[in-house]
Amino acid sequence: MIKVDNLSYSFPQKDLYNNVSFTIEDGQHCAFIGASGSGKSTLIDIIMDPERYLFDGKLEIDPNCKIGYVSQFLQRDKAKETSVFEYIAEEFIKLQEQIASICTEMETSSDIETLLEKYQEALDAFDAIDGDDFESNINRKLNLANLSKHKDKMISELSGGEFKLIQVIKEMLNNKDLMIMDEPDVFLDFENLNSLKNLINSHKKTMLIITHNRYLLNHCFNKIIHLENTELQEFDGRYIDYNLSLLQTKIELQELSIADDEEIAKNEIRIEKLRERATYNAEASNGRALKARVKIQERLEARRIKAPFVDIKQPNINLATNNEIEETVALKVEDFSVAFDEVLLEDVNFEIKSNDKVAIVGTNGVGKTTLLRSIFKNNHDSIEINNDIEVAYLSQMQGEVLDESNTILQEFYDAGFETYGEIRSYISKYGFGSDYIKQKIGSLSGGEKNILQLAKVSSSKANMLLLDEPTSHLDTYSQMALEDAIENYNGAILMISHDYQFINNCMDYVLMIEDKTIRKMSMKKFRRMIHANHFDKDYLEIELKKKAVETKIARALVDTDFELAKTLSEELEGLIKLL
Structure with a gap:
């Protein structure tokens, strides 16, 4: 359905992709994962509207492919006075009215042939989205999402999570060939998250979904597309299997990478000694030895492991207080x-x-x-x-805390920082390099904005x-x-x-x-309630243990304790078998 071949794309501030390639086939449910700000949403934009972007490489999409889209942001204003059923059925009702209008026009028009063509086009479009059964299909999806009771409510009466599910149902029933969703799980409560899982698993057509939610990742996908450090890899299979493979590869590659770094550093010391000797002693043998050692260094640099998934991006969040x-x-x-x-x-x-x-x-x-x-x-x-x-406040509505028309520099001047150097040093701890400092906040990804909010909250020392x-x-x-x-x-x-x-x-x-x-509820009672009402107890207990082991592996890699990381990966593999 979609084939991307050696695609590269850059913003003025940074490179997003470097010769990335992947395919999406009919019927696959693909999870699209990667660090905040790595360019996932931009790549989706390129797929949906490639004419807007100047990129290198090839993007091949089936010319008949119709794409549905659910944004990570709520878009409810235009639908406030519409009922849930009418909102979902909008396309069906529109086509019904169009067909009825053409039939009425046929009764008095002399241009029957043109009207017959229009009638057939409208009828084909109605059939393509299973129009004859649209009411029962809507009822079935609402029931699957546990939203049947809201069928006659106004859209404006729904919570944000409920409306997100209604958006998902509407796009699914419009029967597009490829459905793209950008973090549809954000802000969903436990019940609505389960409903989203059921909706995704009930959908028979191709899906590409950006998500960081492990519950969805573990239950909904048979292909993983992972974007990191300008490069991409794809994996046919479950997320839990991919994650294990990725962690084991990280351990191996990072260990080899550090060994290479050590060898290069040792060789650099030898080169400096030879260069110093050649400076004071111009014998030809010293010059030849220096040239030979430089060539060795070049070969070491050329073979240095540069795997894009070795580096662990982890901001240094420090929630300090002025007044304990x-x-x-x-x-x-x-x-x-x-x-x-x-x-x-x-x-x-x-x-x-x-x-x-x-x-x-x-x-x-x-x-x-x-x-x-x-x-x-x-x-x-x-x-x-x-x-x-x-008191300091972090809002789910990021514009409440951040002025999105500001640059990062101006935002932190406004927050009380006094110098350019102070701001640059501070935000670098949160993963924002010097190329970010004059970037408009509105151009950042959702994850980057939340990290920036955390940086601003942290700086308040509340x-x-x-x-x-x-x-x-x-x-x-x-x-x-x-x-x-x-x-x-x-x-x-x-x-x-x-x-x-x-x-x-x-x-x-x-x-x-x-x-x-x-x-007030203790954590013990809260866990018991979650197990009873929302998630399978055995799954959650194993997943909690699994996450704890993954966290230990990540920390072991940060500390370059590879033996511990290898031991923990074997423990993780045993837990995954239980899932």
Whole structure:
């Protein structure tokens, strides 16, 4: 269906791809993975509209291939006054009305032949999307996604996660040959994530999906396309098998790469000694020895392993505080209520101590973000923040914290940094090289914007952090870095997240929003609830162990402890067999 051959493309600031090649065949479900900012979304844009881009190499797409697309961003405004059923059925209803209009026109027109051609075209288009059964197909998909109860609701009444699933259903039923989705799992709660998994697995046509969600990766795909460090590799098979192969290859290649680096360094010392000798002693033999040693160095450089997947990109997230205080109540919420068209939250009561790390959990649309934003604004009588507490906020709506019209340089000048050098040094720790510093924030990927938010939050040195979906769009290694940062943070954290594993790894307890109020829940009870209501217990327990081993392997590679990494990879292989 799609063939990419030696494609290269660059932005003015950086190279994105260097002679990448891959194929996508009919019926494959492809996961597209890679570090934040590696160019996944741009490559999808090139596939969908190659005429907009000047790239080197070849891109071959079946000329009859029709592409459906679901963006990582919500696009709801135009559909606010439409019901769920009408929104999904838009194309079907449009074609029905077109067919009916042509039939009416035939009754009085003398140009029957032209109208017959139009009629047949409309009928063929209707048949191509299985129009005769569209109502039952819509009902079937809504039922599969556990959204049947919302069929007659207005689109504006849905939560963000529910609307995302409705977008997915609409594109699926339009029966495109290739369906592309860019991080469709972002912000989905546990129930909606399962629904997305069911929808993906029910779809019989070709799919290409950008995702960092391990649950989807482990359950939905039979091909992996991995973009990293301007290069790409493809793998036919499951993600868990690919990930094991990748980790084992990383261990081997990084060990060889370090051996090469050591040999090159030793040879450089020999060259310097020979060069020094030749400077003071002009004998021909010294010159010949120097030339020979330089040639050896050139050969070593030429054969140096330059595998694109060896380097581990992990930002240095450091959540430090200016004002560490002894344990006290940092935040008190008492009888908090909020209503829009109807009551969203009422009689909410809880308190956070100055070193508590707490997750706010609940289904999409129950008021988690509204509560967190109210705490940050601190303009409600029911909210009391300790005078010694300084608060910083990370928003799932990245434009609330970042001015996307700013360059990174200007953003950090505005945040209180004083010199160019200070900013450049600081953001480099978060993976932004000097070529980024004058780049507009609006041009960054979703993951890069979230890393930049974390950099800005970190720079505030606040002793209470309000984090709304901090792992959204982040690649695996950035998530690992954030976990480490939260573990080492000495202040209070109140975090909204739907990432079960992240919550389990970082939080002390959970605040569960149910029936318009909040109750405190221990991590043990939370795990039991998740196992009972959403995910298979055995799968989750094995996946947690698997992630822990993968994290240890990644850290062993950072520490160049290859023997430990090899031992751990054997342990990982045993866990994968259980899956």
